[in-house]
Amino acid sequence: MSDLEDNSTAKDRKFVEALARGLDVLRAFTHGSVVLGNQDIARLTGLPKPTVSRMTYTLTKLGYLSYAPQLEKYQLDSGVLALGYAYVSNLRVRQLAKPYMDEFARRTNTTVGLTCRDRLSMIYVENCRPAEVTTLRMDAGVRLPLATTAAGRAYLAATPVLAREHLMAALEAKYAEAWPEMKASLQESFAEYQEHGFCFSLGDWDRNVIAAGVPLRLSDGNIMALTCGGPQYQVSEEDLKGSLAQQLASLARDIESLGV
Template identity: 55%
Template sequence: MHDIPGLPRAKGDEPDRKFIEALARGLDVLRAFLPGDGFLGNQEIAQRTGLPKSSVSRLTYTLTQLGYLTYSERMEKYQLGSGVLALGYAFVSNLAIRQIAKPMMQELANNTGTSVGLADRDRFKMIYVEYSSPTNVMAFRHEVGDRVPLSTSAIGRAYLTALPDEERQFFFTHIEKDNPDQWPAIKEGILESLTSYREKGFCHSYGEWDPDVNGISVPLTLGKNTIYCFNAGGPAYRLSRDFLETEVAPQLKNMVRNIEATLIRY
């Protein structure tokens, strides 16, 4: 069994007496809701989670009673409730790195004309927990809670480069399984980014996640299982590879060092 926190248990994993299966299934139901989804029915949730519809029906009923879902009798579907918002707000508001990083991220965004993000891993994707856009400049932007892939985004590649070799190989196996045809090109891009980090101190993705977006990223490791990543990027027509590597990368690396130093004193 893998020992990487935040990942679902795989079939064939040895039983863990401390692991509460019913709780895990309930959380999987909440994870089935993605940004922009609105309402989902039990059948849709069952398809997304792989759980039996009968189990989903009991779980959605329980989560509704607890305030984590709300039910529309007219539509016969569910949407996320205020209980989820309360949990999310508690997480973001108490995240020390977010409070420290925000002003530095905004300064970097204004100085370079790039969008600057802070992300954490959420299973096999990266999720943004903070984001800053430059003032008075048209920029590509994300919202807090948006997710991007580990394999092709700069910020995802930064996370992969910060992992020990054995853990990185675990993610490689998963990415290859989900993208068998594209895997050779994906792996080449990740390894190029890994080389860039070792030689230059930053990772990159130039049109590989989105053809119209260029970005660079730097990881920040705070403990064995705590890796945050910062990126800077935006529209490829305005932010060339040379500009990002020559002008932005030194400032991004310096910002991450300053955030790390501040956290140590925090």
């Protein structure tokens, strides 16, 4: 079952159900497993196994999946890589923001990330680190949870109310019993953003990592998120909540001024 399911698609005559199911099959590989069998994919997507078998066969023929006979499982193939690379390499905001992010990372000795949302995750499209920092490597394509990271919280805080409510409902369905505590933490982040213009994740995603996040508003109306932070032994909470978060907000304004 998809993280975000829009009931309106059932009534949309232009909506191609078969295509949506094929994309759901590809998305199943973002759940952390490198190789998956048809039964694994059916469990992750909620699709019937015969449907999954037809989808994996077709996607293999098209070069988006490859089949490992010895494992009787599938993995992503070069067709997906080509699409992803084309998106990232042609993303104008990434090209323009990178020099600013590199300078910020060098000057503050922190890791700086640029992320966009995909369903209930934030995905890195760029990550910059000072040369001497070897930890917290987040390459393009790495996914982060929406609810517990600085990137996700900044994105949600800047999202228009109706769209945010839709995402919050999806998060509630995903986290079930853990949701009340998570919701309270998110509401604190939203209040923090309203007052200061940035959000924090202080060990909420990874107990060893702290980070600040700010939204990046693009000229086309889309929202991305910038983050900075690092392991707690490298970045202090005092510095993060003080000058670093303020500098990150200024970095976002500088990048926005480029007309991205």
